[in-house]
Amino acid sequence: MAKTLMKGNEALSEAAIRAGLKAFYGYPITPQNEVPAYMAEHLPLRGGVYLQAESEVSAINMVYGAAGAGVRVMTSSSSPGISLKQEGISYIAAAQLPCVIVNVVRNGPGLGGIQPAQGDYFQAVKGGGHGDYHMIVLAPGNVQEMADLTTLGFDLADKWRNPVMILGDGILGQMMEPVEFAENQEPVNVEKPWATTGAVDREPNIVNSLDIIPEKAEKNMQALLAKYEKIKEEEVRWQEDGTEDADVILVGYGTSARVARSAMELARKEGLKVGLFRPITLWPFPEQRLRELAKPGRKFLAVEMSAGQMIEDVRLAVNGVSPVYLSNRLGGMVPTPEDVLTKTRDIVQGRVN
Amino acid sequence: MKTVFQKPEAMTDVPMHYCPGCTHGIIHRLVAEAIDSLGIREQTIGVASVGCSVFAYDYFNCDMQQAAHGRAPAVATGIKRVRPEAMVFTYQGDGDLASIGMAEIVHAAARGENITVVFVNNAIYGMTSGQMAPTSLLGQKTATSPRGRTVEEMGYPIKMCELLATLDGPAYLSRVSTHDSRHVLQAGKAIKKAFEMQQQKKGFAMVEVLSTCSVNWGMTPANALKWMAENMVPYYPLGVYRDVTAKEGN
Numbered sequence: 001m002a003k004t005l006m007k008g009n010e011a012l013s014e015a016a017i018r019a020g021l022k023a024f025y026g027y028p029i030t031p032q033n034e035v036p037a038y039m040a041e042h043l044p045l046r047g048g049v050y051l052q053a054e055s056e057v058s059a060i061n062m063v064y065g066a067a068g069a070g071v072r073v074m075t076s077s078s079s080p081g082i083s084l085k086q087e088g089i090s091y092i093a094a095a096q097l098p099c100v101i102v103n104v105v106r107n108g109p110g111l112g113g114i115q116p117a118q119g120d121y122f123q124a125v126k127g128g129g130h131g132d133y134h135m136i137v138l139a140p141g142n143v144q145e146m147a148d149l150t151t152l153g154f155d156l157a158d159k160w161r162n163p164v165m166i167l168g169d170g171i172l173g174q175m176m177e178p179v180e181f182a183e184n185q186e187p188v189n190v191e192k193p194w195a196t197t198g199a200v201d202r203e204p205n206i207v208n209s210l211d212i213i214p215e216k217a218e219k220n221m222q223a224l225l226a227k228y229e230k231i232k233e234e235e236v237r238w239q240e241d242g243t244e245d246a247d248v249i250l251v252g253y254g255t256s257a258r259v260a261r262s263a264m265e266l267a268r269k270e271g272l273k274v275g276l277f278r279p280i281t282l283w284p285f286p287e288q289r290l291r292e293l294a295k296p297g298r299k300f301l302a303v304e305m306s307a308g309q310m311i312e313d314v315r316l317a318v319n320g321v322s323p324v325y326l327s328n329r330l331g332g333m334v335p336t337p338e339d340v341l342t343k344t345r346d347i348v349q350g351r352v353n
Numbered sequence: 354m355k356t357v358f359q360k361p362e363a364m365t366d367v368p369m370h371y372c373p374g375c376t377h378g379i380i381h382r383l384v385a386e387a388i389d390s391l392g393i394r395e396q397t398i399g400v401a402s403v404g405c406s407v408f409a410y411d412y413f414n415c416d417m418q419q420a421a422h423g424r425a426p427a428v429a430t431g432i433k434r435v436r437p438e439a440m441v442f443t444y445q446g447d448g449d450l451a452s453i454g455m456a457e458i459v460h461a462a463a464r465g466e467n468i469t470v471v472f473v474n475n476a477i478y479g480m481t482s483g484q485m486a487p488t489s490l491l492g493q494k495t496a497t498s499p500r501g502r503t504v505e506e507m508g509y510p511i512k513m514c515e516l517l518a519t520l521d522g523p524a525y526l527s528r529v530s531t532h533d534s535r536h537v538l539q540a541g542k543a544i545k546k547a548f549e550m551q552q553q554k555k556g557f558a559m560v561e562v563l564s565t566c567s568v569n570w571g572m573t574p575a576n577a578l579k580w581m582a583e584n585m586v587p588y589y590p591l592g593v594y595r596d597v598t599a600k601e602g603n
């Protein structure tokens with residue numbers, strides 16, 4: 001298929017519809033408004049349901065219901081709205097329901113602003129809601145990936161019966177780039193014998209997260225954790241470039257990775273040995289590969305649009321073998337390649353500690 | 354031998370956890386009987402809420418989902434929109450529906466969501482051991498209104514049927530009671546009607562069922578039924594608050 005110019009928010013919406021989306025439940029918030037608008041325009045004409053919920057709380061619970069009824073379903077929002085969805089996400093993870101949740105992150109905390117940011121990293125990868133659970137978190141780095149990782153997100157959600165978050169930001173959502181969709185994409189029909197579809201010729205199915213008998217609850221938790229371990233083994237994704245001979249490896253995801261790539265190119269022109277490591281799955285985090293890359297003499301620089309959140313996972317991965325520094329901007333400000341380059345030079349020349 | 358009484362097919366054969374004298378069990382049975390008499394068990398997807406009836410998913414012999422506190426109407430909406438052929442009902446208490454889930458119930462009603470809501474009003478939070486509910490009566494003593502509910506401190510009880518009747522969305526709103534067998538029979542009819550409304554795609558149908566909580570009210574079951582008849586029924590008048598089929602003359 002020919003490439004079309006699309007906003008990231010539109011590209012992911014189109015990808016979701018092509019992946020067999022049957023329902024979208026949302027609530028308006030900037031900078032993700034193109035997603036519900038695209039869904040309202042197209043989904044009902046292509047075999048799905050669009051509904052504007054009364055709140056993000058309701059939207060995520062509608063997702064729970066539809067996911068439990070066995071269809072591909074999604075919701076999208078931005079930071080303050082994602083906070084409201086946390087209760088529902090915890091229930092969805094506990095009931096092991098597949099769905100895709102898009103967070104087009106804006107700056108916070110509080111009402112914050114409507115500029116791009118990455119301050120929801122902890123919330124996305126460390127839990128966010130109550131209890132021991134994980135979402136699979138995918139971090140697109142361009143408009144094409146906003147589409148492709150959404151497609152992948154639905155497949156992973158169904159494969160693992162787990163909520164998947166697409167963690168974008170205001171830039172990735174709003175910017176336009178050429179994007180291509182696979183020709184004749186077959187709608188995926190995953191068998192969901194556990195779903196509540198009406199108990200015809202079988203025992204009733206129950207979608208539930210309540211467990212009041214501790215012995216049983218502990219067993220169920222262990223099964224959930226075993227699933228997470230398998231996801232860690234099978235689903236880690238990342239991209240790296242110029243890491244082999246690198247003295248400094250820049251680590252960033254999403255928009256920050258784009259900035260880091262430009263910084264790397266500038267640095268290489270100056271003869272600095274700089275590489276780029278871009279996690280694509282933020283959970284599971286590519287910790288194994290980062291551990292392999294860590295060695296005495298090599299340094300890491302986390303590039304983030306937050307106070308420094310992903311950097312903690314980089315530090316855990318390299319486990320003291322290499323020092324890890326931070327180059328960041330806050331408040332919806334986007335780091336420039338020059339900012340990152342300056343910090344890189346400082347690191348190379350030993351001007352930071 | 355002629356069978357004169359048996360368990361409805363739409364109920365499972367497991368012991369219930371409800372306290373002696375609690376009317377949740379009776380209301381479960383009425384719901385199951387309605388499902389049986391309409392022959393819709395295999396199409397039905399129920400949504401249990403958070404409250405004493407949280408285990409309803411073990412008691413109804415049909416597909417069930419368990420929803421977060423107050424969110425059952427949103428969960429039911431999510432199900433019904435993608436499975437319009439299914440018969441979807443929620444079963445909610447007054448704390449669940451009229452307090453934490455107020456937004457969800459009002460908007461499901463306003464949208465005319467084609468679901469059936471069984472709203473069990475026992476004027477107290479039963480599950481969490483007897484705190485004041487949005488429907489607790491003035492003067493009613495609870496764990497969190499130990500000197501009785503006062504207007505000055507806690508405002509007025511909420512009348513859900515009357516409140517939802519201000520909206521255009523609902524197709525059927527009815528309040529019934531369980532304080533004696535005559536009223537239990539009437540309650541059964543109203544619940545069946547609320548399922549028929551959904552079957553006929555009329556839209557949102559809710560039956561508010563006045564119910565006892567003798568343990569948390571601190572009364573014997575018999576006194577609780579009497580208290581309900583003498584105190585709750587006058588404040589929460591029984592009757593049909595909306596019936597779009599009445600206009601059509603059937």
Ligand SMILES: Cc1ncc(C[n+]2csc(CCOP(=O)(O)OP(=O)(O)O)c2C)c(N)n1
Nearest residue numbers: 403404405422446447448449477478479480
């Ligand atoms: C978010 C959340 N808040 C509070 C609770 C605790 N809780 C469990 S049941 C309940 C009250 C239920 O009362 P009601 O809906 O009146 O039903 P009843 O138990 O009386 O049948 C509360 C507050 C919870 N489970 N979740």
